[in-house]
Amino acid sequence: MKTRDKILLSSLELFNERGERNITTNHIAAHLAISPGNLYYHFRNKSDIIYEIFQAYEKLVDYYLEIPENRPMTLDDLAFYLESVFDGLWSYRFFHRDLEYLLDSDLRLRRDYREFTNRCLAAIDRIFGKLAEAGIVQAQPDDLRSAMSLNVWLVITNWMAFLKTAHASEEPSGLSLGELKQGIYQVLTLEVPYVTPEYRDRVLALREKYRPTLPETGVVDG
Amino acid sequence: MKTRDKILLSSLELFNERGERNITTNHIAAHLAISPGNLYYHFRNKSDIIYEIFQAYEKLVDYYLEIPENRPMTLDDLAFYLESVFDGLWSYRFFHRDLEYLLDSDLRLRRDYREFTNRCLAAIDRIFGKLAEAGIVQAQPDDLRSAMSLNVWLVITNWMAFLKTAHASEEPSGLSLGELKQGIYQVLTLEVPYVTPEYRDRVLALREKYRPTLPETGVVDG
C-alpha cells in the first residue's frame, strides 16, 4: 500500500480510537514508523488529512443513501439504510465527536459538511416519502415530514455521543458496533406512531431486533 | 465581585464564544487583566474551572426540571420546561460542544455527567407521565415512553450542533438564543403524534411559535 494511503488509514484508526484532539501528526508518523517529514511530504497539514477522510466518509454515505426510483420501497430497504448509515457512523466515528472544532478550523469542510447534511436530510425525507407511497407509513404534510426527518438526523448523529456518556464509568472506548446499532431502535421509535396498521407488527419486530439490553441506556427512575 | 467568581464568569463567557479548546488559561487571565499566577492561585487547573462551571449548569437544570407532584401538569408547564432547558443550554453552550473530550479528561465530570443525564432522562420521562395523567398526551407503554424520552434528550442536546453546522457558511458564532429555541419546534414535533385530540390545536399552536423561519433549517430537495 502507498504511504499516502497508509497515512489516511492510520489517521482514521487513531482518530477513531483516541479522538482527533488527542492525535498529533507526530503520533500518526510514529504509528506508521515513518518520519514527520515523510508525512508532510504527502500532506500539507493535518486539516488536509482530515478533509480527505471526510470526503471518503461523504462518498460512502452518499453511496449508501442512493434511493431506488424505479420500484416501491420495502421494509428491507429501510433496514438496509439504517444498518448502512450506522456502519458509516462507526467507521468514521471520530468525525462527529469533534465536529464543531473541525468545521471551525477548515472552511472547505464547513461548506462541504453543510451540503452533506442537506443531502442526508433530503435522503431521509425521500425515504419517508417512499415509505408512505409503499403504504408502510402514513403520508404526512410536508412540513411535518421534514421536521421528522430532521429529528431522525439529530438522533442518528447524537446517538454515539450519548452512548459514550452512558458508558462513561467504564474504561474508555468500550464501545462496539453492536451497541451503536441500538441507535436503530431509537430511530424506529420515531417512526412507530406513523406506521400503518398493516405494517405495524413487522416494523415493531424489526425495531425489537435492536432493543438495548444494557441497563445503561434505560431510564433510571429517581 | 471576587476574583474567583470573575474567573468562572469569564471562562464561561469565553468558552461559550470561542469553544473550550480555543481558550487557554492564559487567555482567561489576559481577558480579566490578571496574572496567570493569580488564576492558578484560585484554581488548581483548567479542569477544575470547567468542573465548577458544570456544577452550576447541573444545578440550574435540576432546578428548572423540578416537577410539581401536588397538581396536574399543564401545557404552560411544558412550555416552561422547554424554554428553561433551552435557556440553560444556551448559557452553558460550550459544554456540549466539547463534551466527549471533557469527559475523557476528567473522571469526576464523567461520573457526574452520567448521573446528570440519568436525572434529565428521568425528568423527561416523568413529564411525559404527567402529561398523560393530565390528558394532554395519550399514555404509552413504559418502554415506548422511555425510548421517546431518550429521543427528546438526543434532539435537545444535538440541536445546537446542528444549528452551528447549518449556519456554517456565515461568520462563526452567528447564533442567537432565538434560533436555538427553534429546537422546541423539533421537540414538540416528537410529541405531536401522541397528543390527545382535545389538546391537539393548543399543542400545535405552541409548536408554531417556534417554527424556524430561516431557509437553512429546512430540507433542501435534491
Place this chain on the structure above:
DNA sequence: GTATTATTAGAGTATATACTCTAGGCAGTC
C-alpha cells in the same frame, strides 16, 4: 549509466500551553 523525479529520514524550529515559583502588596489585628 546518467539525469530526473519521487520518496524518505531525521534533526530542528517557532509557537503555544498548562502550570510553577518567588516576591511582594494590602487589610486587619494586637
Place this chain on the structure above:
DNA sequence: GACTGCCTAGAGTATATACTCTAATAATAC
C-alpha cells in the same frame, strides 16, 4: 508598626505540537 493571612504580579519552565529544511536514497526515464 510588626505580624498574619489572603491575594496578586510576572517572569519563567517543561512539554507538546504543527510543521520545515536539508540531505540522502530509491525509482524511473532516456
